[in-house]
Amino acid sequence: MQNRLADLQKAYFPGKADALLVENGVNRKFLLNFSSSAGTLVILPQKSYFIIDFRYIEAARMQIHLPDCEILLQERLYDQLKELFARHGVKTVGVEDDRLTLSQLALYEEKVPSVQFLPQSGLSELLLSARMIKTPKEIEKIRQAQEITDTAFTHILNYIRPGVTEKQVALELEYQMKKMGADDLSFETIAVAGKNSSRPHGVPSDYAIQKGDFVTMDYGALVDGYHSDMTRTVAVGRVSEEQEQVYQTVLTAQLMALEAIAEGKLCSEIDRIARNYIYGKGYEGCFGHGLGHGVGLEIHEEPRFSPGCQEILKNDMVITVEPGIYLEGRFGVRIEDFVVIDGNQAINLTKSEKKLICL
């Protein structure tokens, strides 16, 4: 099994800091494969210490079996840190500058004055880039989360009808996903219909679906900390020619982007393919967000399919492809799948139908 902690040690040391301090829950989960609401991980070149309080100590001892990672019961955290740093001759400590609050940093500086805490240590950048590449185990969890999401979509097609509200659609999706074993929702479910569908991240309201509406649903499930993310727009009753045309434009843009994805390509290039197509069809200004984002322990991770992302696609990245067209005050369409990069292709984890469904 891959040892993320050892990988980080190898990649970082010797670095700007003598030791690294990881306290963010997502990063701890990534390095230790252990979930807890608290905990402090001290990483040295050859050894690590996970300081965890009484509530989790039993689970931590049972579940964490990483060589050279010692599990310590948290008693007086700051004194323990002081002692550890002194014992190992640590003078500088790198912290997660993208996660740590200013007040927590000030507290470390006050309580552990024997070392210098370095916000710009390179730790955060290293963690973000390590998290971009998924292991087969991680991909398997993401796949399971998406399976739940796909099944909920099949179910919701029988539920949506005129008179049902956006809130009811959202709740039904959420109920189905949890019933199928989702640990939680991936994020707040978006279910918007009619005019509200022109808001990419609209909030479900009491609006009742009418014939001729588009209904856009953007939602996902969480499995052991890993997220899924899918968007589908379906029609209720008959739709206008314009609605049909917008739908087909979004779908074609998405298929073109999916087809272009390959290891070694620039992320901004993939965004441009979908964007150029949509703009070329006369919808410039109607696709105001990026084409996609990485997904993993967080719903939005690196890299991004955006006009400015200079990241190169690598194997085992998991990333969404979600073009949309939004006509303010009228209607909108978004179609979102997510894929694993595998050489010259994008393996699509999303199995739900993408042809325009008219319920």
Ligand SMILES: [Mn+2]
């Ligand atoms: Mn998304």
